[in-house]
């Protein structure tokens with residue numbers, strides 16, 4: 001019988017001793033700790049997605065962590081190929097991760113069967129694509145497009161559905177287009193109708209992949225305002241992938257993805273000057289620290305100080321200093 005099994009003190013050689021009671025206490029405290037992201041609406045935990053094409057593996061997501069709280073309106077940014085669309089397709093229930101964990105509104109995205117997946121796509125998430133033509137059925141009017149998800153779900157009586165269609169189209173400021181088909185609308189109008197379609201079954205989350213990518217800046221501004229209304233008036237959580245710096249600057253939280261991982265994030269808050277009462281938005285950049293203590297420093301920072309491979313660290317009372325390697 002070992003010391004640990006008897007609960008007796010076992011010497012470690014370093015002067016400290018661990019007893020079975022210590023181990024049990026540590027295990028109990030680990031069990032008592034809430035799971036990562038337990039209170040978040042979207043929780044991605046070390047998400048991995050590997051694509052294999054012709055025997056070549058591409059790691060599109062390399063252990064990505066992301067938490068999004070209910071009611072958030074946030075932007076995801078990143079260079080082409082960084083993994084944004086891969087993440088969005090997983091969150092939309094269109095693709096499955098290779099490893100890791102992902103939960104949206106209590107649904108475990110790795111454990112859903114075909115029936116649950118269909119329910120998830122119809123009721124929990126709403127999706128808006130960049131290509132305006134992909135969001136709407138061309139032979140249906142705006143009102144019919146918005147009504148369709150409710151009909152497929154068997155939701156409400158006809159009169160209730162009509163009232164909800166009109167309410168959503170009015171909220172998106174396209175009420176006058178209710179009887180037009182997509183070909184009779186501009187790209188921006190189609191995207192606003194598409195948001196109404198995505199909201200039809202009251203999803204918890206709206207996901208949009210480059211929704212303003214095909215539009216000019218004035219129209220893009222209108223689309224962004226429509227997302228903001230959905231967020232403020234209905235409380236819907238909104239995640240937008242965008243290359244558009246104006247959109248990224250207007251949200252409270254912008255998360256950057258680099259090489260399949262969340263790398264940095266910018267949080268913006270409104271501050272009021274005590275003397276003048278004037279409001280201003282203050283933006284602050286943060287780096288993501290994962291549970292293993294890994295940190296991605298922004299490329300422009302490391303490049304400007306020629307930091308490579310190894311850096312010098314120093315722990316101060318309230319911060320950690322990072323310097324270029326002095327032994328190079």
Ligand SMILES: Nc1ncnc2c1ncn2[C@@H]1O[C@H](COP(=O)(O)OP(=O)(O)OP(=O)(O)O)[C@@H](O)[C@H]1O
Nearest residue numbers: 051053058060078079080081082083084085086087
């Ligand atoms: N179905 C697939 N098969 C093979 N490789 C894929 C597939 N989808 C994505 N990839 C690869 O995964 C990586 C991430 O792609 P992803 O489309 O997620 O990037 P992105 O950040 O959305 O890029 P963009 O801004 O150009 O849309 C890329 O290297 C891409 O080539």
